[in-house]
Amino acid sequence: MTVHPQTPQFFLTSPSPCPYLSGQFERKVFTHLIGERAPDLLDLLTQGGFRRSQNIAYRPACERCRACVSVRILVDEFVPTRSMRRVAQRNQDLVGRIGDPEPSSEQYSLFRRYLDSRHAFGGMSEMSVLDYAMMVEDSQVDTRLVQYRRKGPDSRFSERSDGALIASALTDVMGDGLSMVYSFFEPDEAERSLGTFMILDHIERARKMGLPYLYLGYWVRDSRKMAYKIRFQPQDHLGPKGWERYVPDEAEQG
Incomplete structure (x- = not known):
């Protein structure tokens, strides 16, 4: 053959x-x-x-x-909930900059703190700095790294005064949307709800780029780790008949 x-x-x-x-x-x-x-x-x-x-x-x-269901957010129809608007407000002191996927020791330190706090026994818990660099750099598709930092006095004009790295997202740019490959954030900043904030920011980025979807990976109904994804409505789920609009129940909408 x-x-x-x-x-x-x-x-x-x-x-x-x-x-x-x-x-x-x-x-x-x-x-x-x-x-x-x-x-x-x-x-x-x-x-x-x-x-x-x-x-x-x-x-x-x-x-x-x-149980694993592929999920994508319909960017043009998305309207943030009241709690999501509060998250956006709490993070107005951050600036997100998108750039090439270039790893740094600062990123790895944040990545390490995130894993040790949130996923100490997960499959990525033993990743070295070299493993992290490979995760970021090893891509033959259009990949970007979005880094979120505290705003400095001149952040509006230059990134030179940007403060400490608070969160980061490795993101693929595709023909019909953005795909969030992996994201991590400062575990000591729980009150910011940075995971939610990064998704909200990516929805807006996709909208500005004219891309209809934000791909969030897999959702598992009975997994507490995945529960947050269902809050971003409307969204499509991939089933036996293809991508279809998902209608959440009352508990999921809350």
């Missing part, structure tokens, strides 16, 4: 404990994102529910579970 060198090949991982649902095991199907066709391939695969990690595109392929 002849295989064209640009044709993606897919592989299946062995079962491993699920990080979201106790007692379940996960498997993933994945392929490599390499070469000049990588951006187009990522666009296509994202439509099918894949996510990116470095130069790998993957999606769940569990044998007995279909």
